[in-house]
Amino acid sequence: MRQTNLFTWTLSALLAGAMCSLSSCEKIKELLEEEKIPTMWSELDFTDSELITDILSDGVWYKAQTEGYVYLMRENGALTSSVFGLWQENPHAAITDQVASWKVEDERLVTSENTQSLDEFFGEGRGFAIPLKRMYNPETQSGTEEVFPLTEDTWRASYMDMADKSRSITLQFKDDGTMSRVDSIFLDPWNVEEIKSYAYRYEIRDNVIHLAGEGGGYGVALPQYPEGLTDGRKAIFLDFGDAASAFTNF
Numbered sequence: 001m002r003q004t005n006l007f008t009w010t011l012s013a014l015l016a017g018a019m020c021s022l023s024s025c026e027k028i029k030e031l032l033e034e035e036k037i038p039t040m041w042s043e044l045d046f047t048d049s050e051l052i053t054d055i056l057s058d059g060v061w062y063k064a065q066t067e068g069y070v071y072l073m074r075e076n077g078a079l080t081s082s083v084f085g086l087w088q089e090n091p092h093a094a095i096t097d098q099v100a101s102w103k104v105e106d107e108r109l110v111t112s113e114n115t116q117s118l119d120e121f122f123g124e125g126r127g128f129a130i131p132l133k134r135m136y137n138p139e140t141q142s143g144t145e146e147v148f149p150l151t152e153d154t155w156r157a158s159y160m161d162m163a164d165k166s167r168s169i170t171l172q173f174k175d176d177g178t179m180s181r182v183d184s185i186f187l188d189p190w191n192v193e194e195i196k197s198y199a200y201r202y203e204i205r206d207n208v209i210h211l212a213g214e215g216g217g218y219g220v221a222l223p224q225y226p227e228g229l230t231d232g233r234k235a236i237f238l239d240f241g242d243a244a245s246a247f248t249n250f
Contacts, residue, residue, distance in 0.1 A: 044118075046107040046118040046119065047107060049103075049104040049105055049106075049107075052104045052118065053103070053104045056073045056104075057073060057074070057075040057138075058072070058073070058074060058075050058138040059072075059073075059134040059135075059136055059137060059138060060072050060134065060135040060136035060220055060237050060239075061073070061133070061134055061135070062133045062134075062135045062222055062223065062237075063133070064223060067083050067084060067085040068083070068084050068085050068222060068223070068235060068246070069081075069082070069083055070082040070083075070084075070135075070222065070235075070237050070246045072237070072239060072244050073102055077101045077102060077103060078098070078099070078100065078101065078102075079098070079099040079101070079102045079111060080096060080097075080098060080099075080239075080244045080245065081096065081097045081098075081099060082094055082095065082096040082097075082157070082237070082245055082246035083095055083246075084235055084246050084248050085233075085248075093156075093233075093248045094156065094157040094158065094235065094245060094246040094247050094248045095157070095158045095160075096157055096158065096159045096160065096244070096245035096246065097160045098160060098161050098162045099111050099112055099113050099162075100112040100113075100162050104118070107119075133223075135220045135221075135222060135237065136208065136218070136220045136237075140206070141206065141208060141218070142206040142207060142208060143206065143207030143208045143220040143221065144207065144220070145207060145220060145221040145222060145223060146207055146221065147204050147207055147208075147209060147220070147221045147236075148221055148234060150173035150209070150236070151173045151174060151175050152249075153234070153249035153250065154170060154171070154172055154249065154250050155170070155171040155172075155173075155236060155247035155248065155249055155250075156168060156169065156170050156171075156247060156248065156250060157169050157245040157246060157247045157248070159243055159245050161243070167183050167184060167185060167195070168183070168184045168185075169181065169182070169183055169184075169243065169245060169247070170182045170184065171238070171247060173202065177201055177202060177203065178199065178200065178201055178202070179199075179200045179201070179202045179211070180197065180198070180199060180200075181197065181198040181199075181200065181214075181240070182194055182196075182197045182198075183195050183196045183197070183198075183243075198213075198214040199213055199214060200212060200213045200214055200216075200217075201213055207220065207221070208220055209236070209238065211238075211240070214240075215240065215241050215242065216241070217238060217239050217240040217241055218238070218239055219236050219237060219238035219239065220236065220237055221234070221235075221236050222234075222235040222236060222237055222246065223235075233248055233249060234248070234249045235247065235248050235249075
């Protein structure tokens with residue numbers, strides 16, 4: 001069953017209550033380019049659809065609440081929604097849903113699954129202080145978080161594509177600079193059947209995991225699980241082009 005409720009719920013929670021003390025939209029854009037992401041958004045001009053679209057497009061966005069939420073809102077209009085930290089005993093704790101389209105129009109965020117006002121989306125006036133963080137800057141191809149050691153763990157995600165097909169994706173980084181990716185049919189939390197495997201080479205530059213081979217891609221480290229759910233777990237976000245998701249270590 002498609003996880004539309006997950007998308008609607010996490011999308012509303014993602015930017016709840018963020019407000020801005022900056023005086024102009026141009027200053028906000030400058031801060032975004034300098035990686036000084038504002039935590040207050042009240043000065044955004046919601047009538048400027050182009051500005052809002054520019055701010056959201058192609059960066060990897062993270063917000064920590066009880067769980068961790070990650071979004072990749074592609075410039076081409078597709079959207080990836082990941083949530084992790086809900087089920088600590090589940091080896092597929094990072095769950096990702098694909099949404100066919102998104103756009104900013106008439107002061108609203110319009111997706112193929114949900115429509116809401118930008119005021120609601122940004123949480124204007126709700127008083128929450130949890131900051132939204134951009135983890136990947138597409139202009140500079142740099143990451144916000146230092147990449148921690150990757151070879152000590154196996155990384156997994158449960159991935160739902162736009163054709164309502166669910167699969168498990170497992171990653172293994174090796175000390176020789178190679179990484180394997182195995183896509184499997186998600187039968188149940190402990191039982192998967194391999195359907196395809198991929199091989200990559202990787203290197204880390206500017207806090208970004210750069211992938212070569214099988215179409216390439218990139219990834220970034222995410223902050224550790226929200227307080228109360230840390231237990232040594234870590235998370236990364238990788239975009240392979242054909243699939244993009246948060247992954248947790250096991």
